[in-house]
Amino acid sequence: MNKTTTPKGAPRRRAKRHFWSGWPEGSRQRLFRLAPRGTALVCLSVFIGLRLLVGSVTTQIEESKAQYARVLPLVEEILTLRAQRGDLAHLPPDKAVWRIIDDLSIEQNLISMRETGLGEDDVALQTTLTGLPLNTLARFLNDLRDRASLQTRDCALTRNPDDPRLSDAHLVLAR
Incomplete structure (x- = not known):
């Protein structure tokens, strides 16, 4: 069989390798x-x-x-x-936190609140809240800052074991 012909005998066209060929x-x-x-x-x-x-x-x-x-x-x-200029800045930290908790209606979420020493003369307030939606926790923290002039010195947020959509918070608050 010839290289330039097909099996039927017709000549085979050679394919162009490049467009400029x-x-x-x-x-x-x-x-x-x-x-x-x-x-x-x-x-x-x-x-x-x-x-x-x-x-x-x-x-x-x-x-x-x-x-x-x-x-x-x-x-x-x-x-x-x-x-x-917060309306609760003149109150002691524990009373200010109680007022904010009452205003947000989250008393049922409060586990504990006690005073603790932060440094030599500094007094802080440890607060533990459980089962809070994240938006309520954010409002709580904003009110602490804006209304009571309290700062969060330490914060531990965890997912609630009973309902993963909710959060638990352990906060250390001070002025």
Whole structure:
């Protein structure tokens, strides 16, 4: 059997290996002369475009950092003033916590509340709550900060063993 014929005797067409195989010699030479230049030009364009993009993003990041540095002291001052003007700030910590617990109606979730020493002269309040939804716990913590000027010095949050959708919290509160 001949290599250029099919079994039926018809001549077989040879498949083109590359798209330029059928081009005239001058066109092929021009393609091979211009292809590396075109590839280099495309790569250079992509590199320059990415470099400009990175430069503008870096500038935006630096501007955001500068704005954050200007705003941060103001935010801290606002939070401090808000905590000082709380309606329960004049009460002792245990009475303020009881008032917040009553306002949120979470008395049934309170397990224990007792005073403890935090340092030499600092007195803190240990509070343990169980079976609280996360949004109620967040409201409780916000009220402690905003209304009673209390800070959470230590906090242990765990998932409630009876209902995994609820949380248990052990808090150490102080001014």
